[in-house]
Amino acid sequence: xxxxxxxxxxxxxxxxxxxGAQIQYAIDRGWAVAVEFTDDPHPRNxxxxxxxxxxxxxxxxxxxxxxxxxxxxxxxxxYVRVSAYDASLGRQTTALSFIVNRPGHEPGFRLDRAEACDxxxxxxxxxxxxxxxxxxxxxxxxxxRG
Amino acid sequence: MPRPGxxxxxxxxxxxxxxxxxxxxxxxxxxxxxxxxxxxQISGLLERLDAEFVGLTPVKxxxxxxxxxxxxDRLRARYALSSSRPSLHMCxxxxxxxxxxxxxxxxxxxxxxxxxxxxxxxxxxTRDDLVGQYVGHTAPKTKEVLKRAMGGVxxxxxxxxxxxxxxxxxxxxxxxxxxxxxxxxHRDDLVVILAGYKDRMDVFFRSNPGMASRIGHHIDFPxxxxxxxxxxxxxxxxxxxxxLSPGAAVALREYVGLRMRQPRFAGARSIRxxxxxxxxxxxxxxxxxxxxxxxxxxVEITEADVRGSRVFGDGTxxxxxxxxxxxxxxxxxxxxxxxxxxxx
Numbered sequence: 001x002x003x004x005x006x007x008x009x010x011x012x013x014x015x016x017x018x019x020g021a022q023i024q025y026a027i028d029r030g031w032a033v034a035v036e037f038t039d040d041p042h043p044r045n046x047x048x049x050x051x052x053x054x055x056x057x058x059x060x061x062x063x064x065x066x067x068x069x070x071x072x073x074x075x076x077x078x079y080v081r082v083s084a085y086d087a088s089l090g091r092q093t094t095a096l097s098f099i100v101n102r103p104g105h106e107p108g109f110r111l112d113r114a115e116a117c118d119x120x121x122x123x124x125x126x127x128x129x130x131x132x133x134x135x136x137x138x139x140x141x142x143x144x145r146g
Numbered sequence: 147m148p149r150p151g152x153x154x155x156x157x158x159x160x161x162x163x164x165x166x167x168x169x170x171x172x173x174x175x176x177x178x179x180x181x182x183x184x185x186x187q188i189s190g191l192l193e194r195l196d197a198e199f200v201g202l203t204p205v206k207x208x209x210x211x212x213x214x215x216x217x218x219d220r221l222r223a224r225y226a227l228s229s230s231r232p233s234l235h236m237c238x239x240x241x242x243x244x245x246x247x248x249x250x251x252x253x254x255x256x257x258x259x260x261x262x263x264x265x266x267x268x269x270x271x272t273r274d275d276l277v278g279q280y281v282g283h284t285a286p287k288t289k290e291v292l293k294r295a296m297g298g299v300x301x302x303x304x305x306x307x308x309x310x311x312x313x314x315x316x317x318x319x320x321x322x323x324x325x326x327x328x329x330x331x332h333r334d335d336l337v338v339i340l341a342g343y344k345d346r347m348d349v350f351f352r353s354n355p356g357m358a359s360r361i362g363h364h365i366d367f368p369x370x371x372x373x374x375x376x377x378x379x380x381x382x383x384x385x386x387x388x389x390l391s392p393g394a395a396v397a398l399r400e401y402v403g404l405r406m407r408q409p410r411f412a413g414a415r416s417i418r419x420x421x422x423x424x425x426x427x428x429x430x431x432x433x434x435x436x437x438x439x440x441x442x443x444x445v446e447i448t449e450a451d452v453r454g455s456r457v458f459g460d461g462t463x464x465x466x467x468x469x470x471x472x473x474x475x476x477x478x479x480x481x482x483x484x485x486x487x488x489x490x
Contacts, residue, residue: 053286059267060297062335067293 001108003041006081006097019068019082019100024061026084031095032056033064035071037080039137041106041127054085068100077103077138103129103138171224182221188213191259198252200381201374204365205238205249209256216260233362234262234337235329239344240367243413246341247303249367254299257337264335265297273307276321284317288324296335305340306350322354329360370413375402378414382421383447388428393449404457420455427451 004010014022026033033055036048051071055064064082071080079102086095107128116122129137171177183189192210199206212234219229234257238246251268258266271291278284292300302308302325310316329338340347340357344366351358358364370378376399383390390398401420405411428451432439 053290055290055293057294058296059265059294060335062264062332063293063296066296066332 001106003043003079003099003102003106005043006099008098013102014098014100016065020061020065022096022098023064023068023082023084026082026096027058027061027064029084029086029095030088031084031086033058034083034085035064035067035080036083037071037075037078039075039078039103039129039134041079041109041129042125048079048081051080054083072101079103105138170226173225175225177221177224179217179221183217186217186220186260188217188260191256195252195256199245199249200377201370202245202249202367204368205245208363208365212257212262213260216262231262231334233333233360235333235361236337236339236363236365237347237358237361238339238341238365238367239347241369241413242343243411243415243417244367244369245414246367247301250299250301250303250339250341253337253339257299263298263337267295267298268301269295269298270301270303271295272303273318276302276308276325277317279317281317284320285324288321289328292325292328292332292336295338296332299337299339301339301341304342306342306346309350309353311353322357326356326360372399372402372406375406375414375417379417379421382418386421386425387445388421388425388447389445390452391446391448394447394452397449397452401452401455401457408457423455424451427454 002009008014008022023033034053035051037051038045038048051074052067055067058064068080068082079099081097081099083094084096086093110126110128112124112126114122114124192206192213195206195209212232215232222229236250236253238250240246254263254266254268256266257263269291275291276284276288278287308318308322310318325338328336338361340361342350379398379402380390402417405416405420424447428447431448431451432443
């Protein structure tokens with residue numbers, strides 16, 4: 001099941017050129033670009049691991065693309081996304097966020113039903129991937145951060 | 147927001163797309179070099195370079211060659227011959243005030259217009275910006291600067307300060323290594339320009355041979371002669387909207403000749419300082435005279451303003467103003483407002 005978080009997620013995967021063009025768009029608007037990764041696909045998992053610091057004052061997308069490539073290489077089989085922060089509002093506001101790399105196979109989610117007090121039924125979303133410990137979820141046991 | 151995939155893919159400059167679209171020529175066809183050059187507007191660019199910079203022949207020559215290579219490469223591409231981007235890292239050496247930093251600032255723009263750089267922005271870095279203060283601090287710091295410079299020019303002014311031979315635990319060496327690695331791996335993305343004085347740069351390269359060999363263009367900036375310096379002075383005055391009286395022009399030429407023989411002469415920078423002091427003396431003269439002034443009075447610099455400089459002294463006066471109370475304090479012309487700077 002293909003997860004759809006962030007911008008462009010209903011489109012086919014972006015090519016490197018398209019990712020570069022989107023990053024350039026963000027840079028041209030004066031947004032700081034950050035690369036983040038995770039292997040927990042839960043929709044409420046909004047705070048992903050940061051790949052280095054956000055990149056401020058870039059002029060050219062190639063620098064950010066370099067980091068995207070490095071992150072994907074270091075964390076294969078992980079979700080990697082690019083976020084662009086718009087600081088013009090005086091607070092850190094995500095202006096653009098899109099997934100640039102995803103695992104080859106995404107097993108999807110199951111719904112867990114639980115009976116709470118007074119026989120009320122509550123439901124929880126459980127990613128099948130989360131059955132495995134972090135780092136081994138998508139068939140790519142991973143060592144140290146690259 | 148433009149839809150991804152709707153436009154041309156990638157952040158490549160549009161010129162590349164146009165290149166690919168052009169049909170390939172058979173091996174025996176001929177192309178017109180002049181016409182191709184006109185299309186790229188290279189001659190206009192070189193003329194502007196000539197007009198903006200006085201002297202600096204070796205630099206102009208190198209830029210002309212780089213532009214010519216671009217032109218030839220484009221023609222080669224039409225015959226399906228390979229053409230790789232040349233390494234454009236440069237090292238500018240020369241005496242103080244020969245235009246190294248100024249030229250480096252323009253280089254980004256030039257290379258961008260020639261199509262070698264995607265953005266052409268200039269990022270200036272000194273030792274401070276590259277070298278960290280504790281273990282593990284240098285690499286991220288250097289990389290951040292390099293990332294900012296990608297697509298443009300990274301100017302490292304006085305690059306020899308990066309390397310401190312007297313301290314082997316200095317983090318400068320680490321910065322140099324990262325720099326070298328980036329210069330090699332991202333040749334297409336960024337141009338590194340090292341600028342500094344010739345002798346110290348030579349020492350720097352001797353201790354970092356890898357750096358010298360990775361820089362394709364070692365350009366030595368020649369010293370300006372009197373004619374060049376006069377042209378620079380005239381341009382500066384024009385920019386500031388001042389005019390030399392005929393007598394002042396003669397005096398200024400004499401001044402430049404004298405000043406060049408004095409210690410601590412710093413090329414065009416000395417000329418710029420001298421012009422600042424000319425303005426001071428002119429203002430002092432006008433204020434001292436009082437009364438009504440016309441626009442012409444405000445614009446004109448007279449011979450007396452130029453001759454007021456201590457460079458025209460009888461040679462017995464010290465070049466540096468002595469400390470107050472010490473003997474040998476030079477006698478300033480009465481017109482002068484405040485003590486002059488060291489070199490006039």
